[in-house]
Amino acid sequence: MESNRQVITVTALTRLARRKLETDFPTVFVEGEISNLVTPRSGHWYFTLKDESAQLRCAMFRNRNQFMRFKPRDGMAVIVRGRVTLYEGRGEFQLIAEFIEETGDGALRRAWERLRDRLQVEGLFDEHHKQSLPLVPGHVGVLTSPSGAAIRDVLAVFGRRFPAARISVLPVQVQGEFAEHQLVRALAWANRSATEQQFDVLLVTRGGGSL
Template sequence: MQDNVTVLTVSRLNALLRDLIEDNFMQIWVEGEISNFSVPASGHWYFSLKDAESQVRAVMFRVQNRLLGFVPESGMRVVCRGRLSLYPQRGEVQLIVEGLEPRGVGGLQLAFEQLKNRLAAEGLFTVERKRPLPAFPRVVGVVTSATGAAIHDIIQVLRRRGAGVQVLLRPVLVQGEGAAREIAAAIAELNRQGEAEVLIVGRGGGSLEDLWAFNEEPVARAIHGSRIPVISAVGHEVDHTIADFAADLRAPTPSAAAEMVARGRLELEEHLDHLVLRLAAEMRRRVDFGRERLDGLRRRLRSPRESLALARQRQADLMRRLSLAMVRKQQERAWRLDALAARLNDLSPLRTLGRGYAIVTRAGGEIVRDAGTLLAGERVELRFARGRAGARIEEVEG
């Protein structure tokens, strides 16, 4: 070995390599699939990032991963933002991850699904624990921003539809750092005070990032732990948050939440108005019926002389009708008798004899209907329309 050759220790070599790597790879983006993901007691995340041919060790320290909102899993394809370094104790290159995004789905959406599934498994969203709203609440607690459109809309609806309803506003941040803690604390405070009979928790619409405070675990657990029924009114009708699943009832908008609260009172008022109208109509009907009945009684309660005159008039009318009926009956009988006599006359043998015919009878009165039954020299009797004559048969044909 030559005297001017510099000999490095392993530690010095690794230190030089680390400086070289860190100076040249201070900010890089790497895409790959997570494998061997682990979380030791320190809270740091250790995993490998690989593709079809290679892999690199990676670490995401607790100070960064606690801000991520979701927990990666082995097999998940991600894009990592970070820097390269060298772990001198083992001489291994590793990626220090400072940011991480799932490939194909946003990190917030993934965090939403993970928290939703975890809380659902704990039973926070079960239908059995949902409580009905009070029918006629007098005090409504509202957890929202004091300057947003949501509180304005809620107050307007309650003034229009629920006269006399008192509103207890607990102003909070509805987005940004610390908003979830303020919302959860306001729900707990209203429960401790115990004045409100129902809570409206929400805000106006926005992006997923704007609504994220209502997707955080503290808010979901505060709603679940509330002794007072909670209506979640976050965003617009198409927006859904973890708070919606944890609440006793979801309203598509803050205005709709206020309508749900005031609906019982409004329905009662409408029902009372309907009953008043029905009562008035029934009273008018009964008065009209009594007046008509009284008029009828008055018409029936006539003087005895008037009643006697009416009875006589009715008797005379009946007698006239009876006489007419008897005459009509006699005429009908006479017409029928004449018709029968005419028919009888048409069928009489005398009517036939009157047309020039005669009846031939043998001795003993037997009528001869067939000339073949007669004998030459036999005596017969001929009966005409007027009178009779004796005769003798001289010749028979037939």
């Protein structure tokens, strides 16, 4: 063992990191799109600010947002003025918003709407394509990352609502250049193996918000 090593607690490390962030980034202006907006009864606003490559947890407390002339919504493109900090209780890097400037509908939402409209024209949302779902699924195939937050949420919900259901995880990448190929291949395998595996439903899921 190293005799001169310095061991610190989790609390000490997160506190040092918070102080470093708050010192180096006292005020920043960050551009992105709002997602996962939550407005609890406390009056505070909690949301995710994201672009095509990254996301950042944000909070805007009531004493600040009460002076805003508009209420943000998911998909809105904004510039947020705030200060960077770290929430020690969860070790989460976040932005405390002091002012939000609206810049219009975001590129991610526009891209989503274009895709939705194209699929609508192709008829993929037509009723005759839809199949009825079993009231109580017995075997569910889940196409997702085996190490992501989404599978933990899926297992937790099924554990509460359908504890007898069998869950089979079909591991795939859900982002990046190989995600599309892996998803298509996994879906094809699941369809070919539907009788043998006795899947009642297939669930394709990932984390990261609604947009």
